[in-house]
Structures are given as C-alpha cells and as structure tokens.
Amino acid sequence: MSDDVLSEGLLNGLDEEATAQMLRQAERRTVPAEGVLFTAGQPARAVHVIVSGVVRLVQVTPSGPRIIIKYVRPGEAFGSPALLDRFYPTNAIAVTECVELQWSSATIKSFVNRHPQLALNVIRDLETRLREMESRLRDLSTEPVEQRLARAILKLVETFGQRTAEGVEIPFPVSRQDLADLIGSTLHMVSRTLRAWETQRRIRRYRRRLVIADIEAVARVLYREPPAEHE
Amino acid sequence: MSDDVLSEGLLNGLDEEATAQMLRQAERRTVPAEGVLFTAGQPARAVHVIVSGVVRLVQVTPSGPRIIIKYVRPGEAFGSPALLDRFYPTNAIAVTECVELQWSSATIKSFVNRHPQLALNVIRDLETRLREMESRLRDLSTEPVEQRLARAILKLVETFGQRTAEGVEIPFPVSRQDLADLIGSTLHMVSRTLRAWETQRRIRRYRRRLVIADIEAVARVLYREPPAEHE
C-alpha cells in the first residue's frame, strides 16, 4: 500500500521480483512518537527506511548542546553504516509515530551483491545528504541567524509542508529549541525572530504546529543580506 | 607502482583481474599545482581518485566567501555524482601537483554492475565524508574559533602530517585564508591565533609550510573549553 515511497527511494529501479523479495525480508516495526529507533555508538544493525512518519537524527555533544543532523522523510534510507559494519553515528528519534522497515546488515549486504542498483540507490541518498550538509556548512559559515532560520524553515516546508487554508503547515511538532539545534543558534534568538515574523503575519502557530502563512515573505529574508551596493 | 593507495580505497577487495581491468580503463592525468580538475556546476563526467598530491574541494558563494569543503588525500574517491548523472557540486583544485585517475560515468557504472564491491567502496568514502561533515557542523555550531582551528589543524596533521626534525609538517602550502575558509572564520582571527601559538612554540613556519612543533599543546586547546566548574 503506502510502500510506494520505497520504489522511488531505496528500491528504485529494482524489478518486481527483487522488490517483492526485499519487502518479504524486511522487518516491519511501528515506533511511537518520541520512541528511539537507534542510539549513537551502537553497532549499526540494519539499514532503515521509514514508510510513514518523521524521524529526527540527533547528535548530543558530551558538553551538552544538541545538534539536529536531519529530519528524515518517508522513503529516505538511513543507517547505511550497517553496510560497512560501522556504528550508528547519531540517535534516531521518532518525531511522530512511524512505521519503519529494516534490513539487517547481512540481508542488505547479500542483496547489494545481487542487485548493484540497490547500492546506487544508497549512493544517491548519501550524495543528497552530503549536498545538504555542504549547504548547511556554507550557511553556518557565512550567514547570520535570521537567514539561516529562513532557510531551515523553507527546507522543512519543501520537504514536509502541507497546504492548508491558513498557509503551509509543518505537520509535526517543531520547538524553538529544535530550530535552534538545526541552525546552530539558541532558543532565544529563534524565539525573538519568529515572534517578529509572527507579528508581520509571515508565520502563525496552530496547535503546536508551525504554519507558514507567507512563504515569499520568508524567502525574501534571504535576499536582502548585504545592504546592497549603493549603486 | 604507487597505485597501492587504490587497493585500500576505491579498489579495495576487488580480485586481481577486476583490479587490472579497472586500472586499464582508467584515464590517467597529471595536473600542475593550482590546476583545476573540475568546476562546480559542470555535469559530473567521471569519478576521480588521486594517486599522488593533494586536491582541495572548494565552494564559492555568489556573494563572495569561499568555503573549503575538504582536502582530498591520495586514494580517496571524489566526483561520485558521476554515478548518478548529476553535477559536480564543488570546484576541485590541485593544491600540489597531482596524478589522478578518472573513470568516466559510463565506465564506472558498468563496473559497479559487475562488481558491487566497488559500490560499497564508494559508499564507504561517502559515509566517511558524511561523518566528517557532521563533525564540522557540530564544531561550527558549538565551538569558538580557537578550538575549531585546533581541530582543523589536528585533522590535517592526522591526514597529511609528515614527521620532521622540527615536528610534524603539513606538506603543502596552507594560507591563513585557507584555514579561515576551512573553519568558517576570517583571515584575521586565524592570523592572531596562530601568531599566539607561534610565540608559545606550539607551531612554526618553514618555507610556506605549517609545522606543528607541539601537537599535544595544540590538542590541549580542545580541553579547556568551559572555564571548568569551580568544584
């Protein structure tokens, strides 16, 4: 049924038989909101894909601060260190209730050997993530907080946004602290900035959800960076 | 001869025949220092590996600032977007004279289909890079300039360092601007910090090269972050 997401992601380009076989060997699991899928430092047992829901990949530094590496959407593969017998580098936490599929290290490795396309699909996801990380690194190095925040929110909109009467909604709870952890700033800065946007009617809040009322207004934040050459 | 680096990287685990075949199909090229291997935005023509020398992957933002994504060492594969018919996301510049091998998009894809191990080797490199990027993102979000600089230099030492009488040397030119672009700071901050370290005899300069005289002293920078609980 809703496993279509797979055929555009991890199982893209596999023939019907291989797809069926993959699905048969998958371990299916439902994880409640706030549940832990795996923990940083553990041996990577399996490659994961969520079929529905949203997962957050988080790192916590010894000294305290939290960094959100990524919000994972349905269809995206994660836990690929399992292919290499490495360790999970992050904690994976369910943001909403999730249905996930897992393929154990051994299973996925044997599949890769028979279906190189599967490896290419993993490579595709890794490449995409690498581009994302490069982009975030660039932002963090060069842009001020307000613009990083705008970018982060626009990214969430693009990835998870759902149209509603009021605007585009991010369909899961995102706290100010979460946003701060996403852009490398503090809850305070995020709070101030969002408050300002709220009074300007760019965004709203609706039952713990973030609603972007005026996407273009948010996007415009990105384009008035340098006070513009006077010319 | 010096192609051993390959058998620990891209060609790891391939049998002798496959290795020979890969090497036969590789396009070999020598690039002078400061030469351009490829440019951001171009269609990714080939997967690359350098056999000797050092390459710098750089992004330049429209508004000016430069970001060094990575220093690539011999044996490391880059340009993997070629596997997916995507575009090079960065500029690749030779830091020193380099010898590189290339496999065109078509060649490498056909190899991957016959030798899934090759795909796993690409995945390994991508995973490693992703971990690096996560680590840099964490540093950039949480650590002050001096510590980021210490980390960057220790990383260079670990990856490229060569023991000499004076200490460990980074065997290619690294300007203050380069270091700034690596840690998301400015030439000024880097200059000040390195100067201080120089007077403390932690580092030296030797013919445009950076020499780390006292690695432990540099490493110690990382461990006195918070003024330490008075306890």
Added chain:
DNA sequence: CGGGCAGTTGAAGCTCCTCAACTTAAGTGG
C-alpha cells in the same frame, strides 16, 4: 630593487550568546 600579495596588528562596533525573570501553554491528578 620595486611591486604585490600574504600576513600582522589595532581599534571600533555589532551580532549573538548568556543570564535571569517572567508569561503562556500544556499536561496531570484530584
């Protein structure tokens, strides 16, 4: 020997973080 690029250094100002107090919203149990 002179031009130019890389590096050094000082001073000023601004962004952002920290600290702290308060407000609002959201669960929890009687």
Added chain:
DNA sequence: CCACTTAAGTTGAGGAGCTTCAACTGCCCG
C-alpha cells in the same frame, strides 16, 4: 472540570567574541 505542576516560550539587559575596517609590515618574485 479546575487547581496544580512542569515544560515551552518570551523578553530585557549586559557583555563576550567575532567581524569589519584600516593601516602597516614583511616576504617572495620578477
């Protein structure tokens, strides 16, 4: 359903760290 508890968010003030601006120095290369 309402008091109570706790978590999440708001807002102000102060100050640290970093960037920016600017001027100067030293070194390499022609």
